[in-house]
Amino acid sequence: MLKYTLKRLAQSVVTIFIVISAVFLLMRLLPVEGYFGDGYDKLSESQREAVLQKMGLLDPWYVQIGAFYKGLARGNLGVSSIYRKDVPVLEVIAPRVPYSMRFGLVATGLALAAGLGMGVSMAKHKGKALDKLWTGYVVFVNAVPLAVYLLFIQLYGTSLFHLPLLFDKYRPASWILPALSMSLGGIAGYAMWMRRYMVDELNKDYIKLARAKGLSQSTIMVRHVMRNAYVPMAQYLPASILMTISGSIYIESLYSIPGMGGLLVDVIQRQDNPMVQGLVLIFSMVGIVGLFLGDMLMAVFDPRIKLSKSEASR
Amino acid sequence: MIRKKLLEKAEAATAMNAAATFVPEADAGVDASMFVPADFDASAGERGGYSNYSYWRSTLRGFLRNKAALGFLILLCTLILFTFVQPLIPGQRSPTKIHIDPATSMQYRNLTPSAEFWFGTNTIGQDLWSRIWSGTRTSLAIGLIVGVVEMLIGITFGAIWGYVRKFDAVITEIYNVINNIPTTIILMLLAYILRPSFKTMVIAMCATGWLGLARFVRNQIVIIRDREYNLASRCLGTPSRRIIVKNLLPYLVSVIMLQTALSIPGTIGWEVFLTYIGLGLPVSIPSLGNLVNEGRQIMMSPELRYQLLFPTIILSLITISFYVLGNAFSDASDPRNHV
Numbered sequence: 001m002l003k004y005t006l007k008r009l010a011q012s013v014v015t016i017f018i019v020i021s022a023v024f025l026l027m028r029l030l031p032v033e034g035y036f037g038d039g040y041d042k043l044s045e046s047q048r049e050a051v052l053q054k055m056g057l058l059d060p061w062y063v064q065i066g067a068f069y070k071g072l073a074r075g076n077l078g079v080s081s082i083y084r085k086d087v088p089v090l091e092v093i094a095p096r097v098p099y100s101m102r103f104g105l106v107a108t109g110l111a112l113a114a115g116l117g118m119g120v121s122m123a124k125h126k127g128k129a130l131d132k133l134w135t136g137y138v139v140f141v142n143a144v145p146l147a148v149y150l151l152f153i154q155l156y157g158t159s160l161f162h163l164p165l166l167f168d169k170y171r172p173a174s175w176i177l178p179a180l181s182m183s184l185g186g187i188a189g190y191a192m193w194m195r196r197y198m199v200d201e202l203n204k205d206y207i208k209l210a211r212a213k214g215l216s217q218s219t220i221m222v223r224h225v226m227r228n229a230y231v232p233m234a235q236y237l238p239a240s241i242l243m244t245i246s247g248s249i250y251i252e253s254l255y256s257i258p259g260m261g262g263l264l265v266d267v268i269q270r271q272d273n274p275m276v277q278g279l280v281l282i283f284s285m286v287g288i289v290g291l292f293l294g295d296m297l298m299a300v301f302d303p304r305i306k307l308s309k310s311e312a313s314r
Numbered sequence: 315m316i317r318k319k320l321l322e323k324a325e326a327a328t329a330m331n332a333a334a335t336f337v338p339e340a341d342a343g344v345d346a347s348m349f350v351p352a353d354f355d356a357s358a359g360e361r362g363g364y365s366n367y368s369y370w371r372s373t374l375r376g377f378l379r380n381k382a383a384l385g386f387l388i389l390l391c392t393l394i395l396f397t398f399v400q401p402l403i404p405g406q407r408s409p410t411k412i413h414i415d416p417a418t419s420m421q422y423r424n425l426t427p428s429a430e431f432w433f434g435t436n437t438i439g440q441d442l443w444s445r446i447w448s449g450t451r452t453s454l455a456i457g458l459i460v461g462v463v464e465m466l467i468g469i470t471f472g473a474i475w476g477y478v479r480k481f482d483a484v485i486t487e488i489y490n491v492i493n494n495i496p497t498t499i500i501l502m503l504l505a506y507i508l509r510p511s512f513k514t515m516v517i518a519m520c521a522t523g524w525l526g527l528a529r530f531v532r533n534q535i536v537i538i539r540d541r542e543y544n545l546a547s548r549c550l551g552t553p554s555r556r557i558i559v560k561n562l563l564p565y566l567v568s569v570i571m572l573q574t575a576l577s578i579p580g581t582i583g584w585e586v587f588l589t590y591i592g593l594g595l596p597v598s599i600p601s602l603g604n605l606v607n608e609g610r611q612i613m614m615s616p617e618l619r620y621q622l623l624f625p626t627i628i629l630s631l632i633t634i635s636f637y638v639l640g641n642a643f644s645d646a647s648d649p650r651n652h653v
Contacts (some may be wrong), residue, residue: 012494014491015491015494018491019491023503026503027507029507030506030507139634139637139638142637143630143633143634143636143637143638144583144629144634145580145582145583145584145586145633146583146587147583147586147587147590147606148583148586148606148626148629151606151610151613151622151626152626155613155622165614242497245496245499246496249498249502249591250587250590250591253590264502265590265591268502268506268591268593269591276503280499280502280503283495283496283499284496284499287495287496287499288494288495291493291494
């Protein structure tokens with residue numbers, strides 16, 4: 001276990017380094033307008049050069065990346081160039097982290113609870129009306145793009161249930177729609193896999209034996225089927241973390257939640273290169289850490305897991 | 315020589331059996347003549363068991379049995395056919411022309427659906443009907459191009475990754491690095507760096523999408539690579555390329571088709587998302603993403619909601635069709651379901 005943890009940790013650290021370097025170098029390919037703000041056109045060629053020189057953007061790339069890592073070690077991601085000029089990137093981002101985190105956690109929790117419940121009820125009533133209804137939901141959520149159905153949830157959710165259209169931190173009712181929207185995809189995913197694993201499990205011979213022994217249906221479900229079906233579900237958790245991140249970018253922007261996702265959309269639209277770079281790095285870190293924790297969780301969850309083999313298959 | 319001996323032995327055995335077996339006289343249809351040993355026929359010995367099983371015919375039969383999928387297939391074919399035929403129909407308007415009322419020389423702004431403008435006009439007086447079909451063409455083109463390119467890259471990489479052991483560790487590490495970052499972030503970053511256009515959007519989406527398919531292909535190939543029939547092929551000196559193409563890939567048809575069919579609605583969805591965050595196609599090119607985004611900006615006034623509703627209905631019909639068809643075809647083409 002310790003060996004596996006260390007190996008997986010080392011892998012994550014290497015990944016972080018590769019991602020930082022790759023993102024940094026990719027950002028160097030961008031036109032330099034993104035570092036000037038509004039006054040770009042007013043500056044003469046030599047003034048521009050002077051500004052770039054001061055920012056160190058004319059140095060060779062290895063000097064730049066060295067300086068970037070040096071700054072990073074001191075927790076410095078550079079300064080915003082347009083969105084809030086000359087304010088350090090981290091200072092802009094910091095107050096937004098709690099919102100994103102809170103929404104992410106609520107959405108993940110909601111998705112887990114509702115999705116697992118839904119999957120269990122589908123497997124219990126396999127082939128009946130309830131199963132078909134939820135299957136329709138899963139197909140809908142998977143087939144229709146998120147960017148489309150979330151719009152309609154915002155549109156009709158606000159007008160039908162009189163919920164606030166935009167996020168307002170002093171009105172708890174304004175939390176409902178965004179949190180719900182963020183969990184919809186996760187619910188569908190969990191429900192689909194839970195149903196599949198439970199149906200697989202139900203077809204096994206030991207279930208027939210349990211039934212022949214006279215165990216009640218609910219005992220079989222709770223003691224045998226669900227316990228075995230939870231194990232592969234742990235595998236799905238990391239992927240759902242990544243999905244929540246993706247969803248949050250769109251939803252935060254849609255409801256004007258002052259979180260990191262909405263900020264990323266803002267700074268992309270205003271072409272603030274250092275801010276985009278900082279946020280992309282933070283989101284990648286969240287993804288890497290999330291996947292690491294998910295893998296750890298899976299190893300804890302499933303005693304049967306063959307540690308060395310699971311790495312090869314990933 | 316040996317065969318003759320064996321035959322004699324068998325003959326002796328059957329003769330003994332015939333003597334020992336009691337055959338009831340009254341049983342109709344069964345008589346003593348059925349128990350006489352057949353003459354030796356060398357060609358009969360060569361004949362193996364066979365059936366008139368054909369992979370594609372069984373796939374087709376399985377697919378046709380799924381009535382819902384058949385319905386979606388017809389719907390999708392009609393939609394696709396119509397998108398490409400629509401500009402050829404006489405009397406269609408240009409999707410980018412701004413229509414002006416000759417009486418007042420004002421633009422026909424926000425006209426609700428009527429006999430003149432079937433889906434109404436948008437905020438600057440363009441015909442929504444022709445814009446929707448033109449947009450569907452653009453989005454379908456992006457979806458299909460990305461789907462095919464992803465399929466080709468995914469299969470090639472997945473096959474090499476799974477089949478050539480030397481590359482396995484290296485490509486797995488590369489995969490782990492890319493897989494750790496949310497796709498949305500990669501896509502946004504690429505689209506941001508490359509600047510919006512049709513070409514860059516296709517490139518950005520191809521760059522992220524093939525990974526999933528490559529991994530599926532790789533996992534399947536690792537499982538079946540060392541089965542006996544492949545071992546036999548290798549012993550007979552079949553080149554790797556031929557083993558991959560003839561022995562392994564046919565086994566993966568169902569996985570590949572499913573992934574490709576699902577990647578098309580995925581791509582259309584990404585296009586809408588990228589347009590929303592301002593990294594989509596230029597407004598001058600109608601696409602479903604642009605139309606949905608234009609509709610979104612005015613969705614708060616109920617009488618203009620048709621401008622959001624029409625594009626999203628067409629878009630949803632297309633994506634749901636691809637999704638259902640992909641799943642139905644994957645079920646039908648899985649040989650395990652063919653009995």
